[in-house]
Amino acid sequence: MTTTQLATAANPVLRVAPAAPADAAAYFRASLVFHADVSDVASVLAQGGEPGFVVLDSRSTEAWDQGHVPGAVHLPTALIAEQAEQLLDKSVPVVTYCWGPGCNGATRAALALAELGYQVKEMLGGFEYWVREGFEFETWEGSEKREADALTAPVGAENCGC
Numbered sequence: 001m002t003t004t005q006l007a008t009a010a011n012p013v014l015r016v017a018p019a020a021p022a023d024a025a026a027y028f029r030a031s032l033v034f035h036a037d038v039s040d041v042a043s044v045l046a047q048g049g050e051p052g053f054v055v056l057d058s059r060s061t062e063a064w065d066q067g068h069v070p071g072a073v074h075l076p077t078a079l080i081a082e083q084a085e086q087l088l089d090k091s092v093p094v095v096t097y098c099w100g101p102g103c104n105g106a107t108r109a110a111l112a113l114a115e116l117g118y119q120v121k122e123m124l125g126g127f128e129y130w131v132r133e134g135f136e137f138e139t140w141e142g143s144e145k146r147e148a149d150a151l152t153a154p155v156g157a158e159n160c161g162c
Helices: 003-010 021-034 038-046 061-066 077-087 105-115 126-132
Strands: 035-037 054-057 094-097 120-124 137-139 142-144
Touching: 021 035, 021 120, 035 038, 038 120, 038 126, 077 105, 094 105, 094 126, 105 120, 120 126, 126 137
Parallel strands: 035 120, 054 094, 094 120
Antiparallel strands: 137 142
């Protein structure tokens, strides 16, 4: 074994070599086709007017009452098949969300909508990161907003610069 091979074998990050640049570009481009960032969604919604997409909260009514993105449509995943056509226009892309990164409810909702013919993206971070990044949200009692969590959003800056 060469010195480079020994070093790579001992390095868990490089044990499997990185993808070729063209393959990596295709993978990351595809990821952006399927996902939207919380701060990007919030930025577009804050501009007012027609955002060009609808935000869909796929959680339970109890979760919705606890807090949701302002202007979101509430449609629990279990009800998508029977109610989507009454609430959503197939010509308008849908951005789904659930609790947060530890929950795949938004993924299940996105799958159900895609199977019905909707254009769909999943909002990474879900409601958890919406709140943690300091964006206003609605509850059954009214609007709320918390300070941005310094671990998820820069303090005193308008955006993260990503």
